[in-house]
Amino acid sequence: MTRKGGLVQRGTGVAGPRMVGRDAELRRVTDALSQPPALVLIEGEAGIGKSRLVGEALSAPAPRGPRSLVAICPPFREAMTLGPVVDAVRQAVRGGAAVARFGLSALAGTLRPLFPDWADHLPLAPEPLMDAGATRHRLIRAFAELLDRLDIEVLVVEDVHWADEATLELLLFLASRQPLALSMVVTYRPEEVAADSLLLRLSSRSASGTGGSHARVSLGGLAVADTAGFVSSMLDDEHVSTAFAGFLHERTGGVPLVLEECVRLLRDRSDLVRRDGEWVRRTLDEIAVPPTIRDAVTERVSRLGADAQRVLLAAAVLGDPSDERTLGAVSGLSASEGSAIDPVVEAAVSDGIRSGLLVESGSGLGRIAFRHALAARAVADRAAPSERRAAHRRAAAWLETVRPRPIDRLAHHFWESGETARWCEYTEQAADVALVSGDHLTAVTLLHELITEPRLSAEAVAPLVRKMPFLAFTEYGRRADVIVALRAVLETDRLSARDRADVRGQLGRVLFSLGDNAAAAAELELAIPDLGEGTFADAWAMTVLGFPWAGTWPASTHLRWLERARQFAGGSELTPRERMILLLNRVTALLELGEESGWTLAEELGEDESTPQLAVEWARAELNVGDAAMRWGRYAEARARLNSSVDIAGRHGYQVIRNMALVTLLRLDYLTGAWEGLAERADEYADIANVPVCRLEGLLVGAQLRAATAGGDQQFDELLQSLREEGERRGIIALWLESSATHARLRLTAGDTEEALALTEEPMRLLVDKAIWIWATEIAPVRVAALTAADRHAEAERLVADFEEGLRSRSAPAAQSALEECRALSAEGRGEFEEAARAWDLAALAWAGLPRPHAQARAREGVERCTRAARGVGGRRGYGSRLSPRESEVVRLVLRGMTNRQIAVELSRSPSTVGAQLKSAMRKHGVASRTALAVAVTQAESTETCGSVPGGSTIL
Structure with missing residues (x-):
């Protein structure tokens, strides 16, 4: 047996090749590693020699060779959390007893799910965290500590294009530590790296002046x-x-x-x-x-004996380096019992090595594997499907005897062998490990595969769906895939009524967490009839239907749902956390509905962070009540609660809640006039593309700030239009109302009364239908202004009267201030300028008391305007009974027989705007149909031609 080029060959006429033509690349790698800590990225296509280059670099002569750890990412469907590095560490440590001597901190208890065989030698597991990001970060810190204790100087991770998300996050964490503790070498195929992969951030981290050395090596074909x-x-x-x-x-x-x-x-x-x-x-x-590796390998394998071919298939199926006993069991050439090596297996393995397809690994453990994964794939592909399935079945049976059981490999082999039930068993176990590790991306991926598997039994679907980490799941971008999966499950006939309700309820939860409130309400409403009164999930669904954004129901319907949930919860056995969630949901719903009782009930929420579960609910309570206080106009209380939420969430690592509180503070700063640096902060949140609620809030605040300071243009109108549409589609009422109000105010300033009416009509109708008048703070003043500008004074006065009645017995300072502004606008529209000036003065005082400086300045401007008008200097005027220029454009196109949609395209307006302008023209002509309008306009034009237009004004 001779060794050449780092490979072991047994009596073959063709030796293993030396590394040729890579001197420059090798020098770059070794130079970087000689200046630790180093980060080396090696990229190239399959078979180009990445692993060979790494091996040569690590074996280069040195006074003391670095202690290295080599992890290889397998191409499995099921990605086990930190699987590659866990396997590498387990082989390096050789038993849990050695771990006890490392002196690991209490943080290492987090590693128990990954190393169950070390449980007796690791610290106790710490309290669980509710936030997935915080849990995963804690796990990665613990793993980094373990690597430090192992005295690893160089961490090699090969085939990172197949790595799970947690492994990539570990690499990023290690690369960002100050000071860097070890060198890293990473190999990958660039063509298989996704555009949004975390791997792409590694090179930017290393180039940011973090110390150490950096090398990026791209391997191409030999000359x-x-x-x-x-x-x-x-x-x-x-x-x-x-x-x-x-x-x-x-x-x-x-x-x-x-x-x-x-x-x-x-x-x-x-x-x-x-x-x-x-x-x-x-x-x-x-x-x-042969044009491909597959063809070359296939022809070479066919020249070997049957036993050698069976060993090659076993090695290909196993993937990892394996000893001869394992190869014998998986090939079926020998029984798994006994410790002696079967001579038949030994001879077959020798033939495989002699052929050059197999090599002995450099670990010194007597393990054998394919020289390259491409050759293994070629051998597996040439086998008959039945032979391949049988080999996977034997591999699964053998690996079930190993302790600890390799969950990801067992799931892989049972899937390939066609044994769905066993695949589900181990895939669910892998998902459980991912959940407890905070690796929710992997958990969702695995659970998604399970619930969409058509061969899965009906009774197994709902329990898997219940495991979906919707509320704590931080990777928003993947939720769309989950929604598709859940809808696909609902479309089958495999679920019982109760299970269907559970799945639909979970769909409502994920839609709710994405901000698609209207869709969430629709799913929950469908689920309620089949929900029994016996679980927390039932009560949760009822309280969510109590939120005012759930459907088009009036406030009274939402209140009935809240009462039903309260009665149910009162007679049920719930955990402290479940009771807290239901209480908080009830408080939030009542405050959103404008019910004073919500403030009294909020005092029962308490300040308990004795456990991570209660701490996250307290942080959420401060966020929700703080948001409600802001919308009611209790700005001081809002700021105190929101700052408290930021503090609690920050201490416990609940990043999602912290971001939500910070973006709500952004809005509060806009309202209270703290505008310095606000535009830049708003832009930061607008760039958070994978967190829709934060992104939309950032865009809205930025738009409102721009509207208040710089005005708009067509692009700005398009932004506001998109925000309106998003708010309406998702059922985010505040977004819809406030973006509509901002847009309408800009159109009024530009003299476009009809557009302002169109923009405020539907949002105002929703508010009136639901009878929730604390929502009217932003939209009502703009609507009243548009109505008075269009001389629709009776409608404006009815709106003001309804607003006043809707706020009766409610201490909502912001809405009360808006009501004062509406009264002033209505009086000004009637031409009663002295009364209007007094009303504007009251509005200015009300806004100042919040404080809300920009609204106060607007009111002071109204006082001056009306005071001048009362003295006969200036004032507002509308078109009265005459058509505005924009109404005239619409009517002319109606006379040409065009539909509203065609007119909208022709004039670059929205169909709703065209409809509003057409209705206004009909009202001014005293007609109720398009035909009657055409007749009236034609007659008017005929009269105008004869020179007898009343008042000397044109009709169109």
């Missing part, structure tokens, strides 16, 4: 001369003809693995000949070089 040297190294270093080297280079692209396989195959075929002291090819038409 022709290097191809000749590579082939020569396999043939006893004898000369290879230039023509032969050029021939191979042309057909292999100089990819080392492809070259090696071709040379071995050509030698097996006797297609290589020596002539005049050098290796040459026969005539070109006598040599067929």
Whole structure:
């Protein structure tokens, strides 16, 4: 047995190749590693020599070779949390007893789910955290501590394009530590790295002045001369003809693995000949070089005996380096019992090594594997499906005897063997590990695969759906996939009525967490009839239907749902956390509905953070009540509660809640006039694309600030329009109302009364139908202003009267201030300027008391305007009974027979705006149909032609 190029060969006529043509790349890697801590990224296609380069760099002569840990990411469907590095560490440590000597801190208790076989030697598990990001960060910190205790100097992670998200986050964490504790070498195929992969952040981290050295090496195919040297190294270093080297280079692209396989195959075929002291090819038409690794390997395997082929298939199925006993069991050549190596297996393994397809790993543990994953894949692909399934079945049976059981590998083998029930069992276990580790991205991916598997039994679906980490799940971008999966489950007939209700309820939860309030309410309403009165989930669904954004119901319907939930919860056995959640939901709903009782009930929420579960609810309570206080106009209380929420969430690592509180404080700063640096802060939240609620709030605050200071343009109108549509579609009422109000106020300033009416009509109708008048703070004054500008004074006065009645017995300072502004606008519209000036003065005082400086300034401007008008200097005027220019444009197109939608396209307006302008024109002409309007306008034009238009004004 001889060793060449780091590979072990047994009596083969073709040696393992030396590394050729990589001197510059090797020097870059070794230079970087000689200046630790280093970060080395090695990229290149499959078979290009990435692993070989790493191996040569780590074995380079040095006074003291670095202690390295090599992890390899497998191409499994089921990605186990931190699986590659967990396997590498377990092989390096050799038993939990050694762990006890490391002196790990209490943080290491977090590692128990990943190393169940070490449980007796690890600290106790810490209290669970509700926030997935905080849980995962704690796990990664614990793993980094373990690597430190292992005295690892170089961490190598190969094939990172297949890594799970948690492994990538670990690499990012290690790269960002100050000071850096170890060097890292990462290999990957760039063509298989997703555009949003965390891997792409590694190079930017290393280039940011964090110390140490950095190298990025891209490997390409060998040149022709290097191809000749590579082939020569396999043939006893004898000369290879230039023509032969050029021939191979042309057909292999100089990819080392492809070259090696071709040379071995050509030698097996006797297609290589020596002539005049050098290796040459026969005539070109006598040599067929396979175009792919698969073809070359397939032909070579077919030349081996049946036993060797079975061992090769076993090695391909297993994937990882394995000993001969394992290969014997999985190949079916020997029974799994006993410790002796079957001679038949030993001979078959030797044949595989002699062929050059298998090698002994460098671990010194007697493990054997394919030289490259591409060759293993080729062997697996050539096997008959029944043979491949049988090998996977034998692999699963063997691995179930291993302790601890490799969950991810067992799931993989049972899936490939077609045993769905066993695959579900281990995939669910992997999801459980991911959940407890805070790796919710992996958990959702695994659970998604389970619930969408058509062969899964109906009774198994609902329990899996209940495990979906919707409320704590921080990766918002993946929730759309979950929604699709849940809807697909609901479309089947595999669920009982109760299970269907559970799945629909969970769908409502994920829609709710995404901000799609209207869709969430629709799903929960469908679920309620089949929900029994016996679980927390039932009560939760009822309280959510008590929120005013749930459907188009009036406030009284929401209050009935809240009462039903209260009665149910009062007679049920609930945990303290469940009671807190239901109480908080009830308080939040009552305050959103404008019910004073919500403030009294809020005093029962308490300040309990004795457990992480209660702490997250307290942080959420401060957020929700603080948000409500802001909308009611209790600004001091709002700021105190929101700051408290930021503090609690920050202490316990609840990043989602903290961001929500911070973006709500952003809005509060806008309202109270704290505008310094506000635009930049708003832009930061507007860039959080994967958290819709924060993004939309940031965009809205930025838009309102711009509208107040700089006005708008067409692009700005489009932004406000998109915010209105998002708010309406998602059922985020505040977003819809406030963006509509901002847009309408801009249109009024531009003299476009009809557009302002159109923008406020539907939002105002919803407010009136639901009878929740604390929502009217932003929209009502703009609506009244638009109505008075259009001389619709009776409607304006009715709106003011309804607003006043709706606020009776409610201490809502913001809405009361808006009511004062509406009274002033109505009086000004009637031409009663002295009364209007007094009303504007009351509005200014009310706004100042909040305080709300911008609204106060607007009111002071109203006082001055009306005072001048009362003295006969200036004032507002509308079009009265005359058509405005925009109404005239619409009517002319109506006369041409165009529909509202066609007119909207022609004039670049929204269909709702065209409809409002058409209604206004009908009202001014005293008609109720498009036909009657056409007749009236035609007659008016005829009269105008005769020179008898009343008042000397034009109709159109």
